[in-house]
Amino acid sequence: MGEPGFRPDGTWVGADVPRREDPRLLAGRGRFVDDITLPRMLHAAFVRSTEAHARVTAVDLSEVREVPGVVAAFDAADLGLADITALLDRPAEEFTPTSMPVLARDKVRYVGEPLAVVVATDPYAAEDGVEAAVVEYDPLDPVVTEAAALAAAGTPVHDEAPGNVLVDVSLFATEGIDEVFAAASASAGDVVVTVEANTGRQNALPLETRGVVADWDDRDEQLLVRTCTQVPHQVRTVLARCAGLDEKQVRVTVPDMGGGFGQKCVVGREEIAAAAAARRLRRPVKWIEDRREALTASFLAREQHYTARAAFSADGRILALDTDVVCDMGAYSCYPFTAGIEPLMASAEMPGVYRVPAYRVRGRAVTTNKAPTAPYRGVSRPQYVMVMERLMERAARELGLDAVEVRRRNVITEFPYRGINNVTYDPGSYLESLDLCEQVLRDEGWLSRSGRDRDGRMIGIGFSCFSERTGYGSGAFAQRKMQVVPGFDISQITMDLDGTVTVTTGTLSHGQSHETTFAQIVADRLGIGYDKVKIVQGDTDRITYGWGSFASRSVTIGGSAAAAASVKLGDQLRSIAAHLAGVDIDSTRLDGRGGVRAGDHTYPFAELADVAYLRAHLLPKDVGPGLTATASFDVGGDGTFSNATHGCVVALDPGTGGVEILRYVCVEDCGVAIHPRVVEGQARGGIAQGIAGALFEQVTYDELGQPLAPSFMEYKVPTAAEIPDVRIEHLETPCAFTADGAKGAGEGGTIGAPAAVLNAVNDALRHTGVELDATPIPRAAIFAALSLEEAS
Amino acid sequence: MTDVALVELHVNGERHDLAIPPRRTLADVLRHDLGLTGTHVGCEHGICGACTVLVDGAPARACLLFAIQVENAEIRTVESLADPDGGLSDLQQCFSEHHGLQCGFCTPGFLMLAEGYLAEEPEATREEIREVVASNLCRCTGYQTITDAIDDCASRRRAALQAALDTAPEPTAGSTA
Incomplete structure (x- = not known):
C-alpha cells in the first residue's frame, strides 16, 4: 500500500476505484429534482391536447381557477413566450424551418401537446385544475404514418411544409454508382441484395421523468432553474430568449439525474413554461412529469424506414451501397439538433465499418402528428447498422458464403481510412473484434449448436459489427450544418x-x-x-x-x-x-x-x-x-471511432414465437478505459436498451393518432427476466488525440444489439426461408414462420 | 378535496403524526411530508418498483398505497439501511462493489426489494434472485450487476452466519442441530 490517497503504481486511469457517487x-x-422543496413552492400540471391534429378554437381556464388549491392558470397568450426554433444552415430544398411554441396556440399537432399550465398549492390540486379546463377543437385529419405524411393529401402538420418534409438531403452519389449496380446485376457471379427495414418508435425512457423547480430570486435578479437536463447551457439560452431575459438573468443547475439517454439533451417546453410561471408569480414552481406524460408527450425516437440495396462481388466484397432513409420525426424540430438529427446521422455514417467504394443516400425527415423526436442513445446508428448487417447476411446467403467471412472481407483494416462518406476513421480493431467475438462463441461451444434444442426450440446465432464516431468536435458537427454547433x-x-x-x-x-x-x-x-x-x-x-x-x-x-x-x-x-x-x-x-x-x-x-x-x-x-x-x-478532425462486435445466440419457441437470448457476447474497443467497470456498465446497459428495441418496446398509435402505449402495461420495458448476462471482452486501440487515449463508451452497446438479435432470429428461421427486417421483431411473424414449418 | 385525516405512521422506528388528505399516497407522504426522499417515484402505477419500501418486512409499492392504509404497519425505507453514522450496510456495499448502480434512481427500490427478499429467503440461488430482480425496472445496468450484488450479499451473509455458528462456544438450548 502507498500513502493514503496515492496509488502505488502512480496512475488512477485504468483502475476500478470506488465510485464517488x-x-x-x-x-x-x-438529490434529484423532485427531492427539492422550497418555501412557498407551487406545483404545475399541464392541460394537454386530446386531439392529434386540430385547430384550437377556445381554451377556457375560468373553471380551472375556481378549483380549490389552484393559484393560477396560464395559456399561451397569458405567458406570451417566444417560440423555440432550431435551424439548419441548409437551402430551402433541403430544410424547412418550423417552430415549436412553448404552449400551443391556434393549433395542436399531437396528443399530449401542452396548451396551458395550471399552478396550485400541491400537485394533486394542480391535476384537479387540469380536469376543469375546457378546450374546444376543430379537428383536422391526423397525419399518423410516414406514408400519410409523404402522400400529403390533407392539411399539412405545418403550413410551412406542405409536403410534410422538414429535411431532404441527397449526399455523396459516387460517380458511376448506377453503372456498378447495373454491372453487378448483369454479372453471373455478383449479386445485388435489397433490404427494406422498419424500426419502431421508441422512448429513451430515463427512469426519472423530466422535471424542474424554478424560482425567481429578487436579490440575484435571476431565474434559478433546477432541472434534469443533459444540456444546461442550452436550456439557459432558450429560456432567456423565450422569456426575453438576459442570459445572466437565468441560472440553470442540474441536480442528480436519473438517466437521460438523449431524451433530456433537448430543450423541453414544460421547463420553459414552469419557469415563466415562477417568474410571473414570484414563487417557486415545481413540475414533475408523470409517467403517462413521459410515455405519450415527451420526446421519442427511432421510427425509421430504410430502402437499401447493395452490390456484392462473387467473392463477397461490397461494391456499392444505395439507401433511402425516411425518419418520422413527429410534430416538431427539437432544439438544438433539429429534425435533421436522425436522417443526417444515418446519411453521414451508414457505411460504418465497411470499405464501401460507392455510396449514395437520400435522407428525409417527415413530420407527423406524433410526439416529437429527440436524439436517443446511438441516434440512427442502431438502425443503419441493423440494415448494413442485414445486407451482409443477405449477400452471404445469396453467394453461399459464411456471413462472418463476408464481414471479414469487408471491414476496414488499414488506418487512417478515408471513407466514401468523406470521414477519416482513426485506428480501431474492426477485424480483431470480429475474430475474437467469433472465437469466444466457438470456444463456448455455440457455433456447433444449431437447429433444435432439447425443448424443440430453434437455435440461431447472429453477429453485428459497428463503429461509433465519438468526440464530435465543432468541425464535425459543423458538417451537419446546424446553426448551433456543439463540440x-x-x-x-x-x-x-x-x-x-x-x-x-x-x-x-x-x-x-x-x-x-x-x-x-x-x-x-x-x-x-x-x-x-x-x-x-x-x-x-x-x-x-x-x-x-x-x-x-x-x-x-x-x-x-x-x-x-x-x-x-x-x-x-x-x-x-x-x-x-x-x-x-x-x-x-x-x-x-x-x-x-x-x-x-x-x-x-x-x-x-x-x-x-x-x-x-x-x-x-x-x-x-x-x-x-x-x-x-476541441477536436479538429473528424473525431474518433470506438468499435465493437456483438454476438448473440437465441432460441425461438415454436409454440409462442417468443425469443429467448441464450448468450450474448460483446467485444468492445473504446480505446483506453478510464474505469473498466464503468465501461462494462455502459456496454451492458446499452445492450439492454438495444435488446429492448429489438424485441419489446414500441410507441404505437391508432389511426387517429391516439397513443396506444400510455403506461408500462403497454410499453413493455424488459426486466431481468428478459435481459441476459453479457460477457464482455476488451480490446484497446488508444485514441491518438484525446488526453488518455480514451474514445467514447456511452452509446456503443445500444448500437450493436438490434442487428445481432435480428440476425440471430433470422439464422434460427433459416430453414423456413423467412427473413424478418423489422424491429421490434414481430413475435407473430416468428410464430407464423415456425407454424408454417410445423404444418409442412 | 379539503378533507384531512389524522394518520399515525411508523417509519424507520420513528412515530409520525400527520394531518393529510386521505388520497395522499405513501410515496408522497414519505418523500414530501417526512422528507425521506430516498424513496423514488418512477411510474405511479406499480410497475417500475422505484418506490419499493418494506411494509411489515415485505416489499411493497409505496405509489400504490395510501398512507392511511398502513397506519398500523412498520414501514422501512432506504434511509434505514446505512448506520446512523453513514456507514453503508453489507447490501449497499455489495451494490457499490459490483457497480450495481449508475444513475442511482432505481437503486433504493432494488435495495429494499433485496432487503425484504433476503430476509425471507437467505438461501436463494442466483437464478431465484434474478427472478426477484425482475420485479423492478432499471434503465442503466442491464440488471446483471444488480443480480451479482444481491447474490454476493446473500453469500456473505450465509458465510457470516456459518462463521458465527462455527465459533459459537456451546450449542444453544433447544437446538435441533
Whole structure:
C-alpha cells in the first residue's frame, strides 16, 4: 500500500476505484429534482391536447381557477413566450424551418401537446385544475404514418411544409454508382441484395421523468432553474430568449439525474413554461412529469424506414451501397439538433465499418402528428447498422458464403481510412473484434449448436459489427450544418489552500460516473488522490459554457479539457516551486505524491498554495496570485471511432414465437478505459436498451393518432427476466488525440444489439426461408414462420 | 378535496403524526411530508418498483398505497439501511462493489426489494434472485450487476452466519442441530 490517497503504481486511469457517487445514492441521500422543496413552492400540471391534429378554437381556464388549491392558470397568450426554433444552415430544398411554441396556440399537432399550465398549492390540486379546463377543437385529419405524411393529401402538420418534409438531403452519389449496380446485376457471379427495414418508435425512457423547480430570486435578479437536463447551457439560452431575459438573468443547475439517454439533451417546453410561471408569480414552481406524460408527450425516437440495396462481388466484397432513409420525426424540430438529427446521422455514417467504394443516400425527415423526436442513445446508428448487417447476411446467403467471412472481407483494416462518406476513421480493431467475438462463441461451444434444442426450440446465432464516431468536435458537427454547433468543452481548475482541487466541466454526468472518472483523469495529471478532486458540473453560473453530455463526448472532449487545465495548473505550481528553490523550472517536476520536486527541495501543494494565496509577496513576478487555470479542448478532425462486435445466440419457441437470448457476447474497443467497470456498465446497459428495441418496446398509435402505449402495461420495458448476462471482452486501440487515449463508451452497446438479435432470429428461421427486417421483431411473424414449418 | 385525516405512521422506528388528505399516497407522504426522499417515484402505477419500501418486512409499492392504509404497519425505507453514522450496510456495499448502480434512481427500490427478499429467503440461488430482480425496472445496468450484488450479499451473509455458528462456544438450548 502507498500513502493514503496515492496509488502505488502512480496512475488512477485504468483502475476500478470506488465510485464517488455511490455513497449518497445508496443511502437515499442523492438529490434529484423532485427531492427539492422550497418555501412557498407551487406545483404545475399541464392541460394537454386530446386531439392529434386540430385547430384550437377556445381554451377556457375560468373553471380551472375556481378549483380549490389552484393559484393560477396560464395559456399561451397569458405567458406570451417566444417560440423555440432550431435551424439548419441548409437551402430551402433541403430544410424547412418550423417552430415549436412553448404552449400551443391556434393549433395542436399531437396528443399530449401542452396548451396551458395550471399552478396550485400541491400537485394533486394542480391535476384537479387540469380536469376543469375546457378546450374546444376543430379537428383536422391526423397525419399518423410516414406514408400519410409523404402522400400529403390533407392539411399539412405545418403550413410551412406542405409536403410534410422538414429535411431532404441527397449526399455523396459516387460517380458511376448506377453503372456498378447495373454491372453487378448483369454479372453471373455478383449479386445485388435489397433490404427494406422498419424500426419502431421508441422512448429513451430515463427512469426519472423530466422535471424542474424554478424560482425567481429578487436579490440575484435571476431565474434559478433546477432541472434534469443533459444540456444546461442550452436550456439557459432558450429560456432567456423565450422569456426575453438576459442570459445572466437565468441560472440553470442540474441536480442528480436519473438517466437521460438523449431524451433530456433537448430543450423541453414544460421547463420553459414552469419557469415563466415562477417568474410571473414570484414563487417557486415545481413540475414533475408523470409517467403517462413521459410515455405519450415527451420526446421519442427511432421510427425509421430504410430502402437499401447493395452490390456484392462473387467473392463477397461490397461494391456499392444505395439507401433511402425516411425518419418520422413527429410534430416538431427539437432544439438544438433539429429534425435533421436522425436522417443526417444515418446519411453521414451508414457505411460504418465497411470499405464501401460507392455510396449514395437520400435522407428525409417527415413530420407527423406524433410526439416529437429527440436524439436517443446511438441516434440512427442502431438502425443503419441493423440494415448494413442485414445486407451482409443477405449477400452471404445469396453467394453461399459464411456471413462472418463476408464481414471479414469487408471491414476496414488499414488506418487512417478515408471513407466514401468523406470521414477519416482513426485506428480501431474492426477485424480483431470480429475474430475474437467469433472465437469466444466457438470456444463456448455455440457455433456447433444449431437447429433444435432439447425443448424443440430453434437455435440461431447472429453477429453485428459497428463503429461509433465519438468526440464530435465543432468541425464535425459543423458538417451537419446546424446553426448551433456543439463540440468543444471548457474546464477550469482551482487549487485551494489545502492542496485539493475543484474542476469544472461543461459535460454532465447522469449515470456515467464523471465525478469518479474525471477525478481519475485530473488526479493523474497532478499526482494527487482522486478523492482530492471535486468535479463541478451542471451549473451555468459556475461553468463558462458547455454542451453537456451526449454522443459519448464527455470523457473524450470534457476529459481532455480537464486534463489540459490540470497540466496548466501543474505548470503554475512548478513555477512557484522553482522560484522558491531558486532553480530553473526545467529542474522541477510534480513528484506524484501531491508535491513539486524542485532541485533538492520538495514543496507539498499546500505549501505552494499557502504562498499563492496568503504570502503572495513571495511569488515570482510572472505568476499572479491564486491558483487557477482554464483550458478548452476541441477536436479538429473528424473525431474518433470506438468499435465493437456483438454476438448473440437465441432460441425461438415454436409454440409462442417468443425469443429467448441464450448468450450474448460483446467485444468492445473504446480505446483506453478510464474505469473498466464503468465501461462494462455502459456496454451492458446499452445492450439492454438495444435488446429492448429489438424485441419489446414500441410507441404505437391508432389511426387517429391516439397513443396506444400510455403506461408500462403497454410499453413493455424488459426486466431481468428478459435481459441476459453479457460477457464482455476488451480490446484497446488508444485514441491518438484525446488526453488518455480514451474514445467514447456511452452509446456503443445500444448500437450493436438490434442487428445481432435480428440476425440471430433470422439464422434460427433459416430453414423456413423467412427473413424478418423489422424491429421490434414481430413475435407473430416468428410464430407464423415456425407454424408454417410445423404444418409442412 | 379539503378533507384531512389524522394518520399515525411508523417509519424507520420513528412515530409520525400527520394531518393529510386521505388520497395522499405513501410515496408522497414519505418523500414530501417526512422528507425521506430516498424513496423514488418512477411510474405511479406499480410497475417500475422505484418506490419499493418494506411494509411489515415485505416489499411493497409505496405509489400504490395510501398512507392511511398502513397506519398500523412498520414501514422501512432506504434511509434505514446505512448506520446512523453513514456507514453503508453489507447490501449497499455489495451494490457499490459490483457497480450495481449508475444513475442511482432505481437503486433504493432494488435495495429494499433485496432487503425484504433476503430476509425471507437467505438461501436463494442466483437464478431465484434474478427472478426477484425482475420485479423492478432499471434503465442503466442491464440488471446483471444488480443480480451479482444481491447474490454476493446473500453469500456473505450465509458465510457470516456459518462463521458465527462455527465459533459459537456451546450449542444453544433447544437446538435441533
